[in-house]
Each structure stands twice: as structure tokens, then as C-alpha cells.
Amino acid sequence: MEERVLVAGASGALGLEVMKLLHEQNFPLRGLVFSKDGADKVAEYTDDIWEADASKGNLEIKGITKDVSMVISALGKSVSLFTNRGNSFLENDFYANSNILDDALKNGVKRFVYVSIKGVEEAPEYEITKAHKMFEDALKASGIDHTIIRPVGFFSGLHDLAIMAKRKAIPIVGDGSARTNSIHQKDLANVVVQNLKEGSEILExxxxxIHTRLEMAEMIEKKIGGKIVKVPEKVAEWGMFLPELVNEDVSAKLKYFKYITTHDMIGEKHGSLTFEEYLENLDLKDLP
Known part of the structure; x- marks a missing residue:
């Protein structure tokens, strides 16, 4: 059987880079996307495209892994404050991936590579990390050969700060001393593809x-403008309760944003593309 690969979340920032790399390596590809717009994005790399909401149940995606050897899932809810597809983190990160895993087990898929998130061990109390951890546990219990990749965050996930910079404010929670080594989605895609056929069970x-959050904010300020605004942690904590009165989705994202920006989020170093280079090539017209 051909080594056909299913890429779930194929039209996202990471998924598209994974599709491009696998296409260059002549893998037969199947892409799972959520919308017609997503299907248009991946059409360059395959004509085997499924448009479905995997969180809605097994019937939505029944047979999606038929004749598939390996699954890569970059499927999950965006953590951006400016993006909301409607479903919860539990639906998008746990139920959707669980339905794909169930189908993979029925169809004898050999391997499953899942892109999770750093923090599932250290901070499982947040809605975002809880949903990822639940699927990680399900994947481990399934018995299928797998690798779980936990990025500390990738550059396109920092668009919120760039968007806010366009609106003249760059918020930093606390003193900005927490450190991270976020990764470019192209470099992360390379890590994913390198672990397609074999790899460690968990990679962070x-x-x-490595930069402090303040250093990254200063790079954004230099590129886009705006003013860095330091928000005391206690003020941020109180502010995060208010959105719950209107929007639980925004509240969950704000709480996790506060956590990751006030704690060191450092993973094993990979790739070569820097945050400064990423900003230099960022087209501000693409930001709302």
C-alpha cells in the first residue's frame, strides 16, 4: 500500500507548511479542512480533500483514514483573540482528534503524529491545555505508534500582539521577563515531517x-509601532473574569495568554528562522 498521509488541519498556518513539505517529497496526501476556503488553500498539494467538522461525530468523517498509513494532526482551535470558529477547545482539540483516532484504529493506520501544546503537564487546569492533555492521554492509551509534539508556540500565533500594535498598544503582562523560544511554522513543519515515520513519544x-517577552514586544514595536503597555498581573487576573460575562471563549484565551506570558516556555532548539526575520517579512496588510 502507498504511504498515504492524512493531514488534519491542513489549511492552518502549520498544516499548510506540512502539506507543502510532504508534497515536495511526493507523498500521496489527503487533507482534512473545515471550509471551502480551507479546501482552496490545500488544492495546490492534493485533490484528495475532505471538508468536514470532525468534532461533530464519527459519521462526519467515517472512512477518512481508509488507505492511509500515517496521520498528522495539526487540528485544533486557534488561541487568537481575533479568531473564533465557534466550537470550544474541548470540541476542536479533543473530540475532533478523538474521532479521527477512532477511524484510524478501525482502518489499521500505522502511526499518528499529534501537534499538542507546551504546558499540558505544567498547567493542566486551563481549558486549552486540558483539552490537549485529554487527547494526548487517549492517544497514549490507544496503542497506536505515535509522536506527540508540543511546540512552545509558533510565530504566527503571536499575530495578536502585531494586530494590537497596529492599534497602538502592545500589552505585556507583568514585567516581561518570562522567556520563550517560539518557532517559525516552517521550522516546526520540518520537525513534524522528520518524525512522520518514527520518533520519540514526546517532543517539546x-x-x-530565546527571548524575553519584553524583548519580543520591543521587536514588534520597532517593526510596527505602538506603545508597550505593562499590565500588572493582579490587574490582568481581574480583567480576565470580566469577559466570562459575555464570552467564555475569550476568557479561556486570556487566562492562558496570561499564563504563557508570565512563565518560561522553552523547548528543544530547532530550525534557523528567527522572530526578527519573521517580523521583517510580515505583511501588515494581512493583519486586521
Whole structure:
């Protein structure tokens, strides 16, 4: 049987880079996307495209892994405050991936590579990390050969700060001393593809350089403008309860944003693309 690969979340920032790399390596590909717009994005790499909401139940994606040898899932709810597909983190990160895993087990898929998130062990109390941890546990219990990749965050996930910079404010919670080595989605895609056929059970992955949150904010300020605004942690804590009165989704994202920006989030160094280079090539017209 051909080594056909299913990429779930194929039209996302990471999924597209994974599709591109696998296409260059002549893998037969199947892409799972959520919308017609997503299907249009991946059409360059395959004509085997499924458009479905995997969280809605097994019937939505029944047979999606038929004739598939390996699954890569970059499927999950965006943590951006400016993006909301409607479903909860539990639905998008746990139920959707669980339904794909169930189908994979029925169809004899050999291997499953799952892109999770750093923090599932250290901070499982947040809605975002809890949903990822639940699927990690299900994947481990399934018995299928797998690798779980936990990025500390990738550059496109920092678009919120760039968007806010366009609106003249760059918020930093606390003093900005927490460190991270976020990774470019192209470098992260390389890590994913390198672990397609075999790899460690869990990898915590970052980019080549470690910066403080303040240093990254200063790079954004230099590139885009705006003013860095330091928000005391206690003020941020109180502010995060208010959105719950209107929008639980925003509240969950704000709480996790506060956590990751006030704790060191460092993974094993990979890749070569730096945050400064990423900002230099960022087209501000693409940001709302």
C-alpha cells in the first residue's frame, strides 16, 4: 500500500507548511479542512480533500483514514483573540482528534503524529491545555505508534500582539521577563515531517533563539509601532473574569495568554528562522 498521509488541519498556518513539505517529497496526501476556503488553500498539494467538522461525530468523517498509513494532526482551535470558529477547545482539540483516532484504529493506520501544546503537564487546569492533555492521554492509551509534539508556540500565533500594535498598544503582562523560544511554522513543519515515520513519544519543541517577552514586544514595536503597555498581573487576573460575562471563549484565551506570558516556555532548539526575520517579512496588510 502507498504511504498515504492524512493531514488534519491542513489549511492552518502549520498544516499548510506540512502539506507543502510532504508534497515536495511526493507523498500521496489527503487533507482534512473545515471550509471551502480551507479546501482552496490545500488544492495546490492534493485533490484528495475532505471538508468536514470532525468534532461533530464519527459519521462526519467515517472512512477518512481508509488507505492511509500515517496521520498528522495539526487540528485544533486557534488561541487568537481575533479568531473564533465557534466550537470550544474541548470540541476542536479533543473530540475532533478523538474521532479521527477512532477511524484510524478501525482502518489499521500505522502511526499518528499529534501537534499538542507546551504546558499540558505544567498547567493542566486551563481549558486549552486540558483539552490537549485529554487527547494526548487517549492517544497514549490507544496503542497506536505515535509522536506527540508540543511546540512552545509558533510565530504566527503571536499575530495578536502585531494586530494590537497596529492599534497602538502592545500589552505585556507583568514585567516581561518570562522567556520563550517560539518557532517559525516552517521550522516546526520540518520537525513534524522528520518524525512522520518514527520518533520519540514526546517532543517539546522551540526555535533557535530565546527571548524575553519584553524583548519580543520591543521587536514588534520597532517593526510596527505602538506603545508597550505593562499590565500588572493582579490587574490582568481581574480583567480576565470580566469577559466570562459575555464570552467564555475569550476568557479561556486570556487566562492562558496570561499564563504563557508570565512563565518560561522553552523547548528543544530547532530550525534557523528567527522572530526578527519573521517580523521583517510580515505583511501588515494581512493583519486586521
Amino acid at each position: 519543541v522551540g526555535g533557535p533563539l
